[in-house]
Amino acid sequence: MLDKFVYLDNAAASRLDDRVLEAMKPYFFGVYAVATSEFGYSQGIEARETLDKARGIIADVLGASHKEFIFTSGSTESSNIALKGVVLALGEKKGKHIIISKIEDFPVLHSAKALERQGFRVTYLDVDNDGFVDLDQLRESITEETILVSIQHANQEIGTIQDIKTIARICREKGVLFHTDATHTFTRVPLDVKEVPVDLITVSAHTIHGPRGIGGLYIRKGTPIAKWMDGGFQEFDLRAGIENIPGAVGFAKAVELVTPEENDRLKAMRDRLIERVLAEIPSTTLNGDRWMRISQNANVTFHLVEGESITLHLDMRGFAVSTGSACFSRSLEASHVILGIGGDHERAHGSVRFTFGRYNNMEDVDAVVEALADVVRELREISPLGKD
Amino acid sequence: MKFPYSEKVLEHFRHPRNVGKIKNPDGKAVEGSPACGDMVAVYIKVDPRTKRIADVKFESYGCASNIATGSIITELAKGKTIDEAKKVSWKQASKALGGLPPIKVHCSVLAVEGLRSAIQNYEERHGLVKDRKPTTVEVVRKRLRKVINPVSGLSLVRANLVKDINVKDGNVRVVIDLPANHQFASAIKEEIVEKIKHLWDVKKLEVEFTE
Incomplete structure (x- = not known):
């Protein structure tokens, strides 16, 4: 067993913050009733108020009203609701055309592909070498038939942050609904629905040291969207199922614990890793934009070696x-x-891909850079490539 | 700790045996390509008298199972006669490594094919091909299945890039449906030449591009 374990995959899942767990505990053992209506019994009313308070805290970060935010089981479900819910609600009244970028994460990408199999037309927008969506192509692609545009706020792998304001405005001007997957930016990159005309936003707790199995979807008031999960009347009658109150409380707590100072700390780790790797290890390329990237992400290609070998050695x-x-x-x-x-x-x-979190520090960065230098050198020594 | 491979695979991955090139090898082969994510080169020296493999080395660009299999086949082949070494199978290699994950068959089988191809290359170069089947369009096509277009990661055959194959009196002409100024045209041509020119009855080989 190694004496130290350095976890640099925080974009995939992150360690739960102990304070989040403490905030959640009472809702497993004390107030564990379902959220009842205001005419229910006292514990049920308390559960409902707790849920609404958590909803308010999260909606607030987006500048939204608590009535415009529903809880889901995570970003996969949120993006599924956004794409399929809009399509279901609009039917074929307006048209059968959807636009996404070609580098969307799987929930959006595969929802779009599923709709494509059902006869919808999907445009996959090109991105440039840093991952920025081609805005002219976006403008040209929107037609009378277009019902929804879905473009991520930042990329899951290379961290590039899109010009979301311009994208949202283009969609608004053309009268098309706009969804963004903000899984990797929520609480870290500002996105206020009063300034940015975005209609639907996917968010999740698992990337910010919150619990897994809870996420949410912002739905701007008046946005046509069909009920996703049939059953009871939960979540403003948009998503049935007993509410995950401990999860919601944990999500809200996780949101409150993210600070600008922490963002700066993550950014410093990111920058040090990028600078050291590019300077000290030959034949490396940074993937994604150098500056317009989320603070917790670095992604580098080590040419002439294969990634699975690197990850296993690491x-x-x-x-x-x-x-x-x-x-x-x-x-x-x-x-x-x-x-x-x-x-x-x-x-x-x-x-x-290296993604940093609350439990990493500069020593981790230096340690991984040094390990990488060794591993990459060793793998290049046994490679048939690049020796002529 | 839990790793996705057996102890033995990890051991060979960490400390691969017989790594490197052999200068002026008697036989050599490259299987796979950077595009498909795995590539292995095998070099052999053969004792001309006993026909035993006197030395064998490999190089790998690939994942752990590719590296470990490359390493183990060099151990399995060393000292064997070329006829024995030809029979080293993926199953044997996998067994010697304590088992390989089924999903990694593709990556590991490359090393086994590399050894076989290096021996075949030796036999072709030294006029030792016993089973002298004449080179036909089908034989050429089969070899082109092993040439990968780095852009798509698919073989030239699967990517439908082989426009024409012509074989007549030992003259082979291959037309590839790519522009001559394509970024990988020269690399692809080099691989085609390597795979075909040593066939025992090939006298002349022309590789052409469509534009």
């Missing part, structure tokens, strides 16, 4: 990271994001 030395290599993925497909930004398969196979 794992044996006590570091957890992820890679866009086909060998690492369940589908055995190379990262659609690296290919989307114009990278070839070799660039995808050698890409490694």
